[in-house]
Every structure is written in C-alpha cells, then in structure tokens.
Amino acid sequence: MTPFPREGFRALRRYTPIEDPVEIELSDNTNLWGCHPDALAVMRDAASGDISNYPQAYSSDLRDAVADTFDVPAECVITGCGSDDVLDSTFRAVCDPGARVAFPNPTFLMIPHLLVVNSLQGVPLGDARRPPSPRQLLDAGADLIYVCTPNNPTGTALSRAWIEELLDGVGTTGPVVILDEAYYEFNVASPGYDPGDTSLVERALAVPRIMIARTFSKAYGLAGLRAGFGIAHPDLLGEVEKARGPFKVGLLAERAAAAALCDRSGWLEPTVREIVACRERLVAELRRRGGDPLPSSANFVMLPVPAPAVEVTREMIARGIAVRPFPNVPGVGEALRVTVGPPPVIERFIEAWVDICRPVAGNAGQEAVAAEAAG
Numbered sequence: 001m002t003p004f005p006r007e008g009f010r011a012l013r014r015y016t017p018i019e020d021p022v023e024i025e026l027s028d029n030t031n032l033w034g035c036h037p038d039a040l041a042v043m044r045d046a047a048s049g050d051i052s053n054y055p056q057a058y059s060s061d062l063r064d065a066v067a068d069t070f071d072v073p074a075e076c077v078i079t080g081c082g083s084d085d086v087l088d089s090t091f092r093a094v095c096d097p098g099a100r101v102a103f104p105n106p107t108f109l110m111i112p113h114l115l116v117v118n119s120l121q122g123v124p125l126g127d128a129r130r131p132p133s134p135r136q137l138l139d140a141g142a143d144l145i146y147v148c149t150p151n152n153p154t155g156t157a158l159s160r161a162w163i164e165e166l167l168d169g170v171g172t173t174g175p176v177v178i179l180d181e182a183y184y185e186f187n188v189a190s191p192g193y194d195p196g197d198t199s200l201v202e203r204a205l206a207v208p209r210i211m212i213a214r215t216f217s218k219a220y221g222l223a224g225l226r227a228g229f230g231i232a233h234p235d236l237l238g239e240v241e242k243a244r245g246p247f248k249v250g251l252l253a254e255r256a257a258a259a260a261l262c263d264r265s266g267w268l269e270p271t272v273r274e275i276v277a278c279r280e281r282l283v284a285e286l287r288r289r290g291g292d293p294l295p296s297s298a299n300f301v302m303l304p305v306p307a308p309a310v311e312v313t314r315e316m317i318a319r320g321i322a323v324r325p326f327p328n329v330p331g332v333g334e335a336l337r338v339t340v341g342p343p344p345v346i347e348r349f350i351e352a353w354v355d356i357c358r359p360v361a362g363n364a365g366q367e368a369v370a371a372e373a374a375g
C-alpha cells in the first residue's frame with residue numbers, strides 16, 4: 001500500500017499568497033489599472049437565473065470567442081479555471097507518474113508545485129541570466145518541456161528564433177511543449193518587440209505537440225474570475241480536455257471573459273501600453289539609483305537586493321507595500337519580484353526600496369543614465 005502522505009508530498013506547502021493587509025499590492029502581477037470594463041458590465045447585468053444554472057460543461061461560448069479571436073477551429077481551444085488549470089490538465093494528460101518535465105530555471109512557482117502534486121520529476125536547466133538553449137532542454141530526456149515567455153519571475157522574453165529552434169527539435173515525435181504566454185500582451189507592447197514575431201498559434205496547430213496557454217488574470221485584469229485558455233492541435237487538446245473535466249469555468253466568468261476578449265470598448269491596448277511605459281520608467285529609475293533590475297518584457301520586474309529577500313519583503317510590508325521575495329535565485333541571488341503600478345505607486349516603492357536597501361548610484365547607475373540619455 002502507498003504510504004500516506006505519499007513520498008515527497010508531506011514536504012509540499014500550500015501556495016501562500018501574501019495575506020497581510022497592505023496598502024499597495026505588488027506581489028501578484030495583477031493589473032493595477034483595474035479590470036476590463038466590458039467584463040464588469042456583463043457581471044453587473046447578471047440576473048439570478050444566470051447563477052442557479054450550471055455553466056456549459058466545456059465553456060462553448062468562451063471557446064467560440066477564443067476561436068474567433070485567433071481564427072482557429074473551436075476544437076483547438078480549451079478553457080480552464082485560470083490557465084493554471086490548463087497547465088495542470090496538460091501535465092496530467094501527457095505524463096505518467098515519474099515522468100520528467102524540463103524547464104528553464106527559475107520559472108513559475110506553480111510548476112514545481114504541480115510537479116509534486118502529480119508525482120512528476122522536474123529537470124530545471126540554466127539560470128535567471130542565462131536560459132538554457134533549446135538543445136539543452138531537448139537533450140534532457142523529458143516527456144514534457146515547460147517554457148514560460150516572458151518568464152515569471154525574471155520577466156525575460158525568449159526570442160522567436162529560440163522558440164522556433166525548440167519547436168523544430170520537437171518535430172512530430174518529441175516531447176510535448178507547453179508555451180506559457182501569461183504575459184504575452186505586455187511582450188507585444190514592449191520596445192524592441194519584432195512585429196514580425198507574429199503569434200506562434202499557426203505553428204502550434206501544425207503538430208499535436210504544443211500547448212499555448214494564456215490567461216485573463218494579467219493584462220485583462222480579471223484574476224478574480226479564474227479563467228484562462230489554451231490553444232493546441234485537436235489530437236493533443238482532446239486528451240487534455242479529458243483531464244480538465246467539465247464545469248471548470250463559472251457561468252459568469254465565462255461570459256465576462258468572452259466580453260473582455262472581444263474588447264468592444266478598446267480598453268486593453270492603451271492600458272497595456274501604459275503599463276509598459278510605467279515599467280520602463282520603473283526600470284530606468286531603479287538603474288539611475290544604483291539598482292540592477294533584470295530587463296523585463298512583462299508587467300513586473302525582478303530586482304536583486306543586497307539582503308535576504310524575505311527580510312526585505314518584511315520591511316516592505318511594514319511600509320504598506322507587498323512584494324514577492326525570491327530567495328537564492330540561480331544566477332541572481334536574493335531578489336524581489338515587483339508588479340508595475342501607476343506612477344504614485346512606483347514612487348512609494350522606490351522610496352521604500354531606497355530606505356531599506358540603501359542602493360549606491362555608482363558606475364552602473366551612471367552608465368544606465370548615460371545610455372538612457374543617448375537614447
């Protein structure tokens with residue numbers, strides 16, 4: 001008989017969001033500009049009969065909305081209770097217990113968690129400043145490869161060439177690849193993004209090996225809804241949908257997410273553009289004052305700190321600001337992950353950071369200022 005709790009499970013911790021009441025919440029990468037107004041309108045107009053019924057088993061309306069938006073057949077779309085659900089369902093559909101899952105290190109904290117829950121073996125490769133090559137991931141002997149771009153928690157986006165090389169290596173018989181694009185919208189709006197970098201959807205649909213995962217929790221500002229989706233070849237998607245099971249997206253969440261996706265009000269693009277502009281200001285200001293944030297293509301920044309990240313976070317929370325600590329990040333050391341907020345929020349954060357970490361604007365800072373001035 002399997003001992004209870006099974007091996008490796010007892011040491012697993014519940015995911016612990018920062019729950020201290022704080023004035024400024026910068027620990028979850030949510031949208032500090034609010035939620036998509038078209039989604040809000042749907043929820044305001046809801047009637048009581050809407051909620052006493054079950055939702056559609058596999059969220060056909062949201063599925064159709066995604067299919068329309070991406071111009072793909074509906075059988076290539078899966079929805080989920082957040083994109084976490086799409087990731088988890090893919091792991092469960094593709095991997096037998098004990099299977100190997102390779103991923104660039106560090107990555108999304110839910111991944112190591114889901115690996116333990118599903119009795120899978122993680123193969124972390126590379127570090128925060130040097131992601132592994134596609135070849136290293138392919139040579140890891142993995143049954144599944146998870147890649148997050150832009151990556152959480154580093155903010156780093158992989159180039160189109162890097163991803164193409166990985167998918168070329170996978171071909172039609174290699175390991176299944178999950179491409180987690182939770183921060184896609186911010187990447188597209190970032191300076192330096194190549195407009196020739198069109199979405200990988202077409203490529204993903206060519207072979208039953210690639211799952212693209214997206215969420216409504218970040219750019220759309222709908223983390224509380226719990227809705228996400230995936231796009232894949234029907235042969236892969238059909239299997240993953242069995243693992244997903246029915247009734248995963250609530251009825252109101254489904255309708256609200258579909259409205260946000262249609263974006264009749266045109267809220268999304270200017271909001272994302274503003275977030276990206278604020279991120280650039282935050283990064284420039286940190287550098288000017290002697291900080292060394294990692295380049296980011298998302299709505300957050302990874303900032304190395306000179307003291308244990310957990311202690312710095314405690315000090316931040318004492319000043320009313322929640323950030324997420326990342327102790328001992330390979331290639332970086334102690335670091336915070338900070339969600340981008342509007343200018344007054346950024347100022348409050350910078351003030352607290354200067355107060356706690358006492359950065360010295362030395363050469364690095366001066367060089368950054370010079371580089372900025374040079375354009």
Ligand SMILES: *Cc1c(COP(=O)(O)O)cnc(C)c1O
Pocket residue numbers: 029081082083084085108148152180182214215216217218223226227228
């Ligand atoms: C936030 C996030 C998600 C989305 O999670 P939801 O379950 O959709 O809220 C997925 N992947 C990464 C890397 C994230 O940071």
